[in-house]
Amino acid sequence: MTVVSSINQIHRLCNSFAVLTVVSALILLMPTQAGATGDENRWFQIKSSLIGDNHIQDGQEILGLDTPKRAMDAAIVPITIESKFDQTPERYIKKLYIVIDNNPSPVAAVFSFPGNHNWKSLSTRVRINAYTDLRAIAEISDGNLYMVNNYVKASGGCSAPSLKDPAAAAAQLGRIKFRLPESFTAGDLIPTQLMIKHPNNSGLQFDQVSRFYIPADFVRTIQVTYNGEEVFTADTDISISEDPSIRFGFAPEESGVLQVHVKDSKGRTFTHSMNLPEQRS
């Protein structure tokens, strides 16, 4: 990687990170409207802060979005986004926004792709508190924007988008795993799962014991590289479930090093790498 491209990369990273933070802050402060148009107003305001006046086209030919109809566990709702065309340096999804309208911080994640790797499917897990639209918005390398969205019902009465065991989560914070098939063919897309042990705490709750708000503590940036080249970068927020999981597809060469750099809101950084094929010692 040249110095120039890595500087560009940092710029891009900073830009999308800033967008995410600003949008989250705006939405948190934004009053919601009562009545049937409330949800639409909310989306309109999220859209304005995210991409301004730019036109978004129907994305059914570009993207697939798989979500459960109902959030079964409000804290862990699996979602999958498919790209419906081959990602090539000529035409690729540059950015992918995941938006959950009615969450306190609606922009769950912004993925950036450099266009040098093909992929077909991307999955993660999110928190869903209320009945909401969930959107995937792709910004294509030619500048066009496309969106698909699903309506997801909230879970039943006793499920909440909270940590199940904060003490256990804290005890293992920072553990990282890659999960891949045991064998693969060079050049073929393989499903790869990145798992990060992190409470991904929203900071919206009051601690009864300390009498202070539990500080926000969540993963902000996840950058995956292969042989030093960016595969994707994700700017993430509190709508991502505890122990963030990202399942993505990429086509490894005969051998190489898959690496991840994680940064959280408290400034901690975690790194993990894996040789492919895996060398068991």
Add this chain to the structure above:
Amino acid sequence: MKQVITTRQHGMFINFGKIYANLLQLDTSLLFQKILNIQYSSACFSQSWIVLLLALSSTGVAAGEDLQKIAPGIYLWLGVHEDFSRSNKGRIANTGFIVGSERVAVIDTGSSFQQGLRLREHIRAVTDLPIAYVILTHMHPDHALGTAAFNEDNPTVIGHQNLADALARRKTTYLNNMKRLLGDSSEHTQLVMPSHSVSVTQGMRLDLGDRWLELKAYPTAHTNNDLSVFDTQSGTLWLSDLLFVERIPVMDGSLLGWLKVMDGLIASNCHNLTIENRDLSTTRHNQNQQPCQPISQVVPGHGPVVTAWRSALATQRRYLDLIANQIRQIISEGGTIAQAVETVGLEEEGNWLLFNEYHGRNVTAAFAELEWE
């Protein structure tokens, strides 16, 4: 303090220093309330006639409301095997009370202020003794949201050491969920935080007058704040949601932790407050141990009282163990949560009520836990 609460360890008194009476208004609560109000008003319209009919037919403590005397001085108000609804007013979990010669302890308060009031009416129909304790067995809204109905009794509200934190994290969601699902029945419901806590390493004994209750806090299982109540006089162990009978168990803590707790209970011959703590204890601790007492019956959080409680626990264990093993298989094959939800444990459908409402949730939560094994 009006009453003596002693802990098991070294006969020490627990720290009463912190009273958390304040109710909190989080910045986000209004926002969510507004969002949910929209859902509520549209859903409410079609069902308003049902609510009206029920309102007309259910004032006062009606006979046949499933209040059972399950042992001398122990009363169980049986929850119905349904999900939260306006028609059942959220009375879906078991609640009850235990009467000593001097005072009364309430075990769980239901999902609303109104349900708490009705439970209090049941108590007053049985005894005029002071309601000294409210014991909350865990955080879930079907068990822990009626406590404000007992404010006038000024009870000591007791829960697991993690309960206050767990409730604080879920306060907004739970109150909004109940408003959405129960409608008018959720009116005036507010969260009352426990004023005293029981630690996992140290049980608590409560004196009701000629009758002692032993409170035991568990490591993360059904939730991270499960508490059981043992009545030494009758040998009744109130396990609450550590055991589901007939209704499908719901996992909201740790599947592996829950299996471990069940194994411990099934293997035990009797109830011993400090049995879990031997590794941590000193010889002095052991000297303070109460004699191990036989368990005559178990009260689950949902479903009827069981005397064959080991087999009831084994039935629940079999289901959770079965989904654990099938999920492990899918994880080892590189599968996803969505695949697991579609295939795991479906053969269990005929064995549990409300299977379709909660099974997928169990699989989802278990998957996220087990993939870190």
